[in-house]
Amino acid sequence: MKTETQTLSQRDRKHLWHPLTQHKLAGDMLAIVRAKGALLYDESGKEYVDGISSWYTAVYGHCNEFITSKVAAQMQQLDQVVFSGFTHEPAIALSEALIQILPSNQEKLFFSDNGSTATEVGIKMALQYHHNLGNDRKVLLAFEEGFHGDTFGAMSVSGLSVYNGAFEDHFLKVLRLPIPAGENNADVLLKLRNLIAEHQIAGFIFEPMVQGAAGMKMYNAEGLNDLLKLCRENHIITIADEVMTGFGKTGKNFASEFLEVQPDIICMSKALTAGLLPMAVTSCSRKIYDAFYSEELSKGLFHGHTYTANPLACTAALAGIELLTSAEMQGHIERNIASHQIFAGQLKRHPKVKNMRQLGVILAFELDVEMERYGNLRNRLFAHFMKEGVFLRPLGNTIYISAPYITSDDQLQKIYTSIEKALEKF
Ligand SMILES: *Cc1c(COP(=O)(O)O)cnc(C)c1O
Numbered sequence: 001m002k003t004e005t006q007t008l009s010q011r012d013r014k015h016l017w018h019p020l021t022q023h024k025l026a027g028d029m030l031a032i033v034r035a036k037g038a039l040l041y042d043e044s045g046k047e048y049v050d051g052i053s054s055w056y057t058a059v060y061g062h063c064n065e066f067i068t069s070k071v072a073a074q075m076q077q078l079d080q081v082v083f084s085g086f087t088h089e090p091a092i093a094l095s096e097a098l099i100q101i102l103p104s105n106q107e108k109l110f111f112s113d114n115g116s117t118a119t120e121v122g123i124k125m126a127l128q129y130h131h132n133l134g135n136d137r138k139v140l141l142a143f144e145e146g147f148h149g150d151t152f153g154a155m156s157v158s159g160l161s162v163y164n165g166a167f168e169d170h171f172l173k174v175l176r177l178p179i180p181a182g183e184n185n186a187d188v189l190l191k192l193r194n195l196i197a198e199h200q201i202a203g204f205i206f207e208p209m210v211q212g213a214a215g216m217k218m219y220n221a222e223g224l225n226d227l228l229k230l231c232r233e234n235h236i237i238t239i240a241d242e243v244m245t246g247f248g249k250t251g252k253n254f255a256s257e258f259l260e261v262q263p264d265i266i267c268m269s270k271a272l273t274a275g276l277l278p279m280a281v282t283s284c285s286r287k288i289y290d291a292f293y294s295e296e297l298s299k300g301l302f303h304g305h306t307y308t309a310n311p312l313a314c315t316a317a318l319a320g321i322e323l324l325t326s327a328e329m330q331g332h333i334e335r336n337i338a339s340h341q342i343f344a345g346q347l348k349r350h351p352k353v354k355n356m357r358q359l360g361v362i363l364a365f366e367l368d369v370e371m372e373r374y375g376n377l378r379n380r381l382f383a384h385f386m387k388e389g390v391f392l393r394p395l396g397n398t399i400y401i402s403a404p405y406i407t408s409d410d411q412l413q414k415i416y417t418s419i420e421k422a423l424e425k426f
Pocket of ligand 1: 114115116117119147148149150207212213241242243244245269270
């Protein structure tokens with residue numbers, strides 16, 4: 001093997017198949033060799049500010065020593081054990097810590113491996129809840145442009161996408177609602193009333209407050225609250241997909257805290273393990289758990305992944321929560337929020353900036369330029385930011401920031417400057 005003369009990007013091409021990539025159209029993958037705090041370093045030594053926390057995971061900074069040292073110590077103690085019939089301290093301690101910060105109605109935690117399985121479990125909980133109670137409810141409800149993951153249940157409840165065309169015949173039955181944006185709240189509520197009258201709806205899954213993959217679409221808390229209230233009155237199980245919004249990004253630990261009606265089920269992943277290891281949790285209220293608690297074996301939730309509640313991932317998650325709830329990290333979150341507010345205030349009157357919005361450390365706007373004029377605008381924007389040493393990943397013409405909380409003022413400024421340059425260039 002002639003590996004020494006080849007770059008990592010070159011070696012990558014031979015055997016690797018990357019996610020969300022049409023390899024015939026895509027160029028080489030950028031090889032990242034090191035990360036620290038808010039920075040990523042590629043194989044040529046160039047550094048990038050990680051403006052999206054590596055898909056909203058590394059919110060306390062990459063290779064955070066507080067977290068890595070705890071996980072390293074756990075590695076010497078217990079690496080992995082079956083979680084069916086067995087338990088361990090990291091999972092127990094994590095459950096105690098997580099329940100402390102979750103909305104007060106949440107009581108039980110079910111582990112899986114990623115955001116898609118977290119929502120998959122949430123969907124199964126809602127469907128089997130009604131099945132166990134003998135209710136004939138087999139339809140799910142979701143927002144039109146939501147994103148809940150790439151497994152079959154998760155794809156089914158996600159908004160229809162050209163990428164999922166091959167699978168649509170195999171989807172679960174899902175009804176869709178537009179998001180309540182304020183002015184249409186009454187219409188959406190009426191639409192839900194009509195759907196309830198016509199269908200046997202088991203559960204409603206939604207991304208509270210912000211739809212991430214749809215382009216950081218922020219919507220109306222009051223409108224959502226009214227929908228959740230109507231669901232509750234009609235015995236529809238509500239599932240908050242907090243995979244993206246969880247753990248401080250909205251300025252609160254969970255976006256559900258903006259709502260009066262607490263969801264029956266909450267899905268968590270991404271920042272749960274602070275960017276260190278893959279893991280997910282689906283939490284639920286007593287009401288859900290009790291519908292499975294029975295002398296009949298078949299009423300249990302027979303879902304289980306091999307690495308359920310992996311002790312290392314639990315340790316990372318526990319350390320992450322310790323950081324999140326510290327005064328220091330809350331200070332960083334507030335600093336980020338204030339910094340974004342100033343930048344947004346300066347930028348929102350710019351003629352090319354449309355729909356500037358912010359919730360917590362998430363800042364987003366649309367670049368109002370003729371898309372055709374710039375060919376593939378999204379790819380050109382991405383290339384611009386990377387050249388500037390800033391990792392932002394625009395969604396269409398939506399530019400958004402969701403940087404690690406520990407991103408320094410100088411690093412935030414570097415992100416802002418790269419955006420200002422983009423406004424000049426495009
Ligand atoms: C990323 C995401 C998922 C899927 O999580 P994966 O870990 O990528 O499977 C589900 N829901 C939301 C809201 C997400 O942002």
